[in-house]
Amino acid sequence: MSSVTLNQIGKSYGALEVVSGINLEIADKEFVVLVGPSGCGKTTLLRMIAGLETITVGDLLIDGERVNRVRPDERGLAMVFQSYALYPHMTVADNMSFALRLAGVDKSERDRKVNEAAKILQLDHLLQRRPAQLSGGQRQRVAIGRAIVRDPKVFLFDEPLSNLDAALRIQMRIELARLHKQLSATMIYVTHDQVEAMTMADRIVVVNKGGIEQVGTPMEIYQNPDTVFVAGFIGSPKMNLFEATATTVDGRTFAHLNSGQKISVPMQLKPGTQITLGVRPEALTADSSGPLAGEITVIEHLGGETLTYVDIGNGKLATIKSGEASLGQVGDTIRVSFAADRLHVFGPDGRAIRIQPRH
Amino acid sequence: MLLSPKNPALARPVVAEDEPLINTTPLMAPSVVLLFIWMIVPLAMTLWFSVQRYNLLDPTSVGFAWFDNYEFLLTDPALLNAIKNTIALVVGVLAATVVFGVACAVALDAQFPGRGIARLFCIIPFFVMPTVSALVWKNLLMNPVNGLFSWVLKSVGLPAIDWFSNYPLSSIGIIVAWQWIPFATLILLTSLQSLDREQIEAARMDGARGWTLFWNITLPHLYRSITIVVMIETIFLLSVFAEILVTTSGGPGEASTTLPFLIYKTALLDYDVGGASAGGVIAIILANIVAFFLVRTIAHNLER
Numbered sequence: 079m080s081s082v083t084l085n086q087i088g089k090s091y092g093a094l095e096v097v098s099g100i101n102l103e104i105a106d107k108e109f110v111v112l113v114g115p116s117g118c119g120k121t122t123l124l125r126m127i128a129g130l131e132t133i134t135v136g137d138l139l140i141d142g143e144r145v146n147r148v149r150p151d152e153r154g155l156a157m158v159f160q161s162y163a164l165y166p167h168m169t170v171a172d173n174m175s176f177a178l179r180l181a182g183v184d185k186s187e188r189d190r191k192v193n194e195a196a197k198i199l200q201l202d203h204l205l206q207r208r209p210a211q212l213s214g215g216q217r218q219r220v221a222i223g224r225a226i227v228r229d230p231k232v233f234l235f236d237e238p239l240s241n242l243d244a245a246l247r248i249q250m251r252i253e254l255a256r257l258h259k260q261l262s263a264t265m266i267y268v269t270h271d272q273v274e275a276m277t278m279a280d281r282i283v284v285v286n287k288g289g290i291e292q293v294g295t296p297m298e299i300y301q302n303p304d305t306v307f308v309a310g311f312i313g314s315p316k317m318n319l320f321e322a323t324a325t326t327v328d329g330r331t332f333a334h335l336n337s338g339q340k341i342s343v344p345m346q347l348k349p350g351t352q353i354t355l356g357v358r359p360e361a362l363t364a365d366s367s368g369p370l371a372g373e374i375t376v377i378e379h380l381g382g383e384t385l386t387y388v389d390i391g392n393g394k395l396a397t398i399k400s401g402e403a404s405l406g407q408v409g410d411t412i413r414v415s416f417a418a419d420r421l422h423v424f425g426p427d428g429r430a431i432r433i434q435p436r437h
Numbered sequence: 438m439l440l441s442p443k444n445p446a447l448a449r450p451v452v453a454e455d456e457p458l459i460n461t462t463p464l465m466a467p468s469v470v471l472l473f474i475w476m477i478v479p480l481a482m483t484l485w486f487s488v489q490r491y492n493l494l495d496p497t498s499v500g501f502a503w504f505d506n507y508e509f510l511l512t513d514p515a516l517l518n519a520i521k522n523t524i525a526l527v528v529g530v531l532a533a534t535v536v537f538g539v540a541c542a543v544a545l546d547a548q549f550p551g552r553g554i555a556r557l558f559c560i561i562p563f564f565v566m567p568t569v570s571a572l573v574w575k576n577l578l579m580n581p582v583n584g585l586f587s588w589v590l591k592s593v594g595l596p597a598i599d600w601f602s603n604y605p606l607s608s609i610g611i612i613v614a615w616q617w618i619p620f621a622t623l624i625l626l627t628s629l630q631s632l633d634r635e636q637i638e639a640a641r642m643d644g645a646r647g648w649t650l651f652w653n654i655t656l657p658h659l660y661r662s663i664t665i666v667v668m669i670e671t672i673f674l675l676s677v678f679a680e681i682l683v684t685t686s687g688g689p690g691e692a693s694t695t696l697p698f699l700i701y702k703t704a705l706l707d708y709d710v711g712g713a714s715a716g717g718v719i720a721i722i723l724a725n726i727v728a729f730f731l732v733r734t735i736a737h738n739l740e741r
């Protein structure tokens with residue numbers, strides 16, 4: 079059992095408040111990913127959980143026990159740093175057994191644990207090397223190994239894959255997911271890469287400007303973003319977001335896009351309300367009777383899929399994701415439509431106005 | 438001509454070897470020649486004088502002494518004593534500067550108000566001329582009558598210490614160490630600042646703090662810089678002279694006579710140029726032995 083509870087957690091540096099009002103329950107064996115743009119406070123939050131940063135306000139509970147004032151090594155957590163932070167003067171084996179040595183674990187027990195972790199991470203043949211003699215991916219694994227041998231209640235990862243190249247990142251992503259199953263441990267993982275978040279998380283926590291925007295499973299967050307920020311942040315290519323003003327004609331609500339066109343909206347809105355419409359690129363389809371028209375300005379062929387950028391007025395581009403076939407030529411004018419249930423509407427406060435629950 | 442390709446056949450665009458296209462060795466010649474003359478003339482003259490009978494007080498004694506000067510020196514207990522004193526001074530000061538240098542560097546690396554000023558003050562002794570600092574220590578601090586130390590001792594009821602009579606070599610060592618601690622601090626402080634913050638945090642998560650953190654993370658990180666401090670300081674400490682001249686003049690007796698000071702005494706107090714040159718040659722040989730081991734161990738350390 080190892081749950082982590084954050085209760086109204088906040089952090090200030092002097093007068094500067096960088097994190098505030100964080101409430102989060104992390105269940106046992108859960109893989110939670112904190113995702114958000116640079117500077118939003120993810121690292122600060124993780125470091126507060128780790129005990130490397132003091133908590134200004136709020137309570138941090140691990141297994142129901144308040145640990146605000148408990149030393150980092152006594153919280154029973156292990157952290158994997160972005161720079162790996164291996165000890166350069168120690169061999170891989172010494173790096174991994176350092177915590178055990180400090181804790182007074184005897185040699186045979188240390189060796190057993192190190193060998194066990196090395197086997198899981200396929201580091202057996204590297205144990206006597208120094209970090210400088212390893213590749214990036216191997217160092218990454220040593221850093222994870224150093225966490226594993228401590229048998230922690232919770233693993234903390236701060237952007238552990240951001241120093242790796244794309245291919246290795248995908249491989250390590252899969253390995254981490256496998257490791258999570260194998261160790262059945264609670265993991266808190268920080269990243270600014272929404273693909274990592276979508277692929278690895280049991281639950282995603284979207285952080286923005288020091289606060290939590292939304293918490294949910296990857297699909298919940300993808301399909302039902304609570305705010306404009308989450309809608310724009312999660313998903314690649316980005317969701318199309320159009321600013322608009324609500325108008326009413328004959329009792330039906332229309333969104334008058336700032337770029338000039340009009341779309342009917344399947345809900346009642348007060349005329350004059352400033353709203354933002356969101357449609358995922360894959361929800362847009364070319365349709366000669368569609369409500370939106372525009373000129374194709376750029377076509378990107380990605381092989382299996384094609385991204386078409388359509389100017390819907392005033393230079394505002396709508397992105398359409400389709401299969402291999404092109405929707406037309408650059409310069410062609412096409413009409414575009416989407417299913418009503420794929421439309422997201424956000425009010426003036428940036429929060430979603432639900433049309434109907436989607437699954 | 439100098440810049441002509443070494444091997445015309447290789448001058449084609451395809452260069453197979455990583456051998457340079459032009460021969461750069463002749464370009465180094467001016468500096469090499471100059472440095473060589475710079476070194477070889479004094480060395481040759483020292484060697485020449487060391488086998489001569491050459492006393493400034495006795496113009497009649499001339500001609501080859503062959504190895505008499507060496508024999509005289511090597512059988513003189515003063516030489517062995519001077520070598521011992523030199524080693525004691527160098528090793529003692531090295532130990533003191535490394536220990537205090539590490540302590541100061543760690544202290545100055547921490548966050549505290551007024552850190553900039555403290556750093557500045559810590560560096561100042563390095564800029565004081567050796568003669569000046571030796572005089573300050575001799576007359577203001579270690580003087581048995583007027584000195585600050587004796588005043589402090591007296592005010593707590595202890596007898597004053599006559600530093601330069603009772604502990605001459607240690608006193609000189611203290612002065613020299615005081616001058617060189619800033620140097621060690623400076624080098625070690627820059628090294629400390631390059632210590633990865635995340636590494637320290639990882640160690641803290643692993644349960645290291647205070648001494649264990651220092652021994653397991655900080656000190657190993659400083660290892661290279663300490664080696665460099667030792668190497669550079671050794672070069673300068675082997676030739677410490679002004680501090681001895683100003684304070685004890687090698688005394689009492691021979692108690693604080695080091696090798697450089699012995700050579701000075703032989704040449705300029707005994708006017709025996711031949712003997713002093715022989716001493717100089719012995720010093721060169723000793724310095725080279727030290728340098729050999731030092732450079733070898735350090736090169737080994739730096740490679741790791």
Ligand SMILES: Nc1ncnc2c1ncn2[C@@H]1O[C@H](COP(=O)(O)OP(=O)(O)OP(=O)(O)O)[C@@H](O)[C@H]1O
Nearest residue numbers: 091094096114115116117118119120121122123270
């Ligand atoms: N020691 C500090 N003093 C003052 N402000 C700080 C300090 N450390 C971080 N901050 C501020 O706190 C905010 C959050 O920083 P944090 O490192 O948590 O961002 P992050 O979400 O991890 O970003 P990234 O994705 O770039 O790593 C930033 O605006 C940063 O400027």
Ligand SMILES: [Mg+2]
Nearest residue numbers: 120121122237
């Ligand atoms: Mg960060």
